[in-house]
Amino acid sequence: MIRSAASPGGVASTLRTPPPSDYDLASRRPGQALREKIRADCPSLIQRSLEWALRRPENASWRTGLRGERIVSRELARLRRHGWRALHSIPLSPTWDIDHLLIGPGGVFSINTKHHRGKTVWVGDHVARINHGEGRPYPRSSRREAAVVKKVLDHGCRFAVEVKPVLVFVKPAKLTVQPSLQDVRAIENRELSALSPLTGVLSPEQVDAVYAVARDQRSWTGAV
Numbered sequence: 001m002i003r004s005a006a007s008p009g010g011v012a013s014t015l016r017t018p019p020p021s022d023y024d025l026a027s028r029r030p031g032q033a034l035r036e037k038i039r040a041d042c043p044s045l046i047q048r049s050l051e052w053a054l055r056r057p058e059n060a061s062w063r064t065g066l067r068g069e070r071i072v073s074r075e076l077a078r079l080r081r082h083g084w085r086a087l088h089s090i091p092l093s094p095t096w097d098i099d100h101l102l103i104g105p106g107g108v109f110s111i112n113t114k115h116h117r118g119k120t121v122w123v124g125d126h127v128a129r130i131n132h133g134e135g136r137p138y139p140r141s142s143r144r145e146a147a148v149v150k151k152v153l154d155h156g157c158r159f160a161v162e163v164k165p166v167l168v169f170v171k172p173a174k175l176t177v178q179p180s181l182q183d184v185r186a187i188e189n190r191e192l193s194a195l196s197p198l199t200g201v202l203s204p205e206q207v208d209a210v211y212a213v214a215r216d217q218r219s220w221t222g223a224v
Contacts, residue, residue, distance in 0.1 A: 019216040023216055025090055025214070028089045029089070031069035031089060031099075033089045033097040034063075038063065071171075072113045073086070075189055075192040075193070076111075082105075086103070087100070087103075088101075091220065092223055092224050105198065109163070109195065110146040110165050113168050114128075114138060116169055117172070118173050120173050122177075123167065123175070123176070124139070124180075128167070139167065156216075157206075159206070164185065168189050170188075170189045171188070175187075175188055
């Protein structure tokens, strides 16, 4: 059941009952897309144990990413008492998902998690470099994800929703961010707590509306 109501600020918000369990993204675990890749690649426990022992590069990368998303999810859980809500591993396509979506009084943040523990990280306007290596398009990817999220939420909520992209690096040895990078927030996982006091962007009614739309997997159909 869906109906519209005017929020105290005069903006229409979307009120809906929770989606059926098969479509409720609130039940998604952190890193669920990566878990599914690992299971599909190694369906049996014996195979997974063997792959872990052999340290196959692709599988090891998925496991590293999974650990990073778990760490970030624990940081996000601490924001709950400040009125924030988080969703994890929102599927956009069979090969693409939003690692985390944070919704609260300070707005909406599309979070892209990168686990480069113990490595030096440099982030510029368009690429990031790990241990001075080749450029990786992390900032561009984060902007693209935030644009997809905004399109979905604008349509489902029936009011404009600003979505800010965030790159979270898990336990790097050093993180350097170019001052010119203004539209993408690049931080370490421990700096997520700085988001908790942010307010004044969404009313409680709007937070509820955005969360209701975002948690329904059907909202994301055809997003990309």
